Amino acid sequence: MKRRQSETNGESKRTRFDTRPDPTLYLDTINRNVLDFDYEKVCSVSLSDTNIYGCLVCNKYFRGRSMDSECFLHSINEDHHVFVSFDTLNFYILPENYQLDEQTASSLKDIRTLINPTYTDLVAVYQDATPKYDLNGRKYIPGFVGLNNFGVNDYANVILQCLAHVEPLRDFLLLNPSKLHKTNLAAKLSLLVRKMYSPNLFKAHISSHELIQYISTLTNKKFSLNHQSEPRDFLVWLLNALDKELTTELQTPLMSSIFQGKLRTQAGKSKFWMITLKLPPVTLFKDGARLEVPQIALEDLIKGTNYNIIKYPQILTLYIHRRDDSKKIAGVHGSNINPTIVKFNPSQLVVGGQKYELLANIVFTAGKDENYSMDESDQTHYKVQIRDSLRDQWLEMNDLKVEPIEKDLLFLNQTYLQVWGKMH
Numbered sequence: 001m002k003r004r005q006s007e008t009n010g011e012s013k014r015t016r017f018d019t020r021p022d023p024t025l026y027l028d029t030i031n032r033n034v035l036d037f038d039y040e041k042v043c044s045v046s047l048s049d050t051n052i053y054g055c056l057v058c059n060k061y062f063r064g065r066s067m068d069s070e071c072f073l074h075s076i077n078e079d080h081h082v083f084v085s086f087d088t089l090n091f092y093i094l095p096e097n098y099q100l101d102e103q104t105a106s107s108l109k110d111i112r113t114l115i116n117p118t119y120t121d122l123v124a125v126y127q128d129a130t131p132k133y134d135l136n137g138r139k140y141i142p143g144f145v146g147l148n149n150f151g152v153n154d155y156a157n158v159i160l161q162c163l164a165h166v167e168p169l170r171d172f173l174l175l176n177p178s179k180l181h182k183t184n185l186a187a188k189l190s191l192l193v194r195k196m197y198s199p200n201l202f203k204a205h206i207s208s209h210e211l212i213q214y215i216s217t218l219t220n221k222k223f224s225l226n227h228q229s230e231p232r233d234f235l236v237w238l239l240n241a242l243d244k245e246l247t248t249e250l251q252t253p254l255m256s257s258i259f260q261g262k263l264r265t266q267a268g269k270s271k272f273w274m275i276t277l278k279l280p281p282v283t284l285f286k287d288g289a290r291l292e293v294p295q296i297a298l299e300d301l302i303k304g305t306n307y308n309i310i311k312y313p314q315i316l317t318l319y320i321h322r323r324d325d326s327k328k329i330a331g332v333h334g335s336n337i338n339p340t341i342v343k344f345n346p347s348q349l350v351v352g353g354q355k356y357e358l359l360a361n362i363v364f365t366a367g368k369d370e371n372y373s374m375d376e377s378d379q380t381h382y383k384v385q386i387r388d389s390l391r392d393q394w395l396e397m398n399d400l401k402v403e404p405i406e407k408d409l410l411f412l413n414q415t416y417l418q419v420w421g422k423m424h
């Protein structure tokens, strides 16, 4: 139809039709295997953070499309031609500088989905137990994808993995990206969690780079990719910051309704995000010979505290204080980590008449990890074990590695922080 029109409509129109650049010309130069869009959206040359485009050939980001822009120069210098705008998700060909029509762009729908996965219902999250495959045929389970460690950001990744499995928070973040446009932190967390659950990943792992870079700026580098922090401190900061943002911008008390409990102190009532449990002091060597790691039941540890809890939260977070900087504990590589094993039953914890089940367990290893090459000798490394209720299994996520783990062996690790969900 279109063609006949241009044939009958005279010379000028036909000429324009014929010389129009072929929109598919460069599409086969797109290299999906390198694409992830997980990095902070800043120009890799100018560090500008506005009007940023992603190169679909090399996965690098650049500013602008004008003739003096970094993006334009990249297309000339590197002979890369297909770009996506992170503001509009439109595709552009440079240096010719034209936008791909929607029909052509629809063949790149998978790239738009990779940049911004969305969900209209959560049926797949709750019911689809089949594994998915990345572009290299690597199997992965949506919701249980490894997160890149740039050196020391495992402290943040384990917390993000935990939060992605707190159902009411997860469902809110998956379903409401458009509601979150007024927010920054929640919007970026939403994007990360939406990627974690995507059945359409190009690579079987993702990266929290964009979110952590944002937090690093927000906290004046208190939490960053470049130096280690305590996961507990990161979680408390994150819960407070999300609570503040969601109550201010969206008038929703979502965070406090999920995570906050109340306790009575001498000064009156106060709210808490988590309960700190102190381990009894240990002497590791018995008779100077045999190494004996003490054990204590989690219930006993909780009873030993003198918190007067008047409201137990929907999600109960327990932090086990293992670090003892006052004196070195003999035996474990001169470490100051209390190695006491805390025994617990992941299926049930009864406190204050409430029944909880374990959702996530953060553990740590002191000293050098085989997968971990840092210069500091007393480096701490965190990994997280998470319940996969859909497939009735536990999975341990250690940076990029995701492996099943026996539920009955969870307690053998040096538990650092636990997330328990109230049973209905």
Ligand SMILES: [Zn+2]
Pocket (backbone or CB within 6 Å): 055, 056, 057, 058, 059, 060, 074, 078, 080
């Ligand atoms: Zn490029």
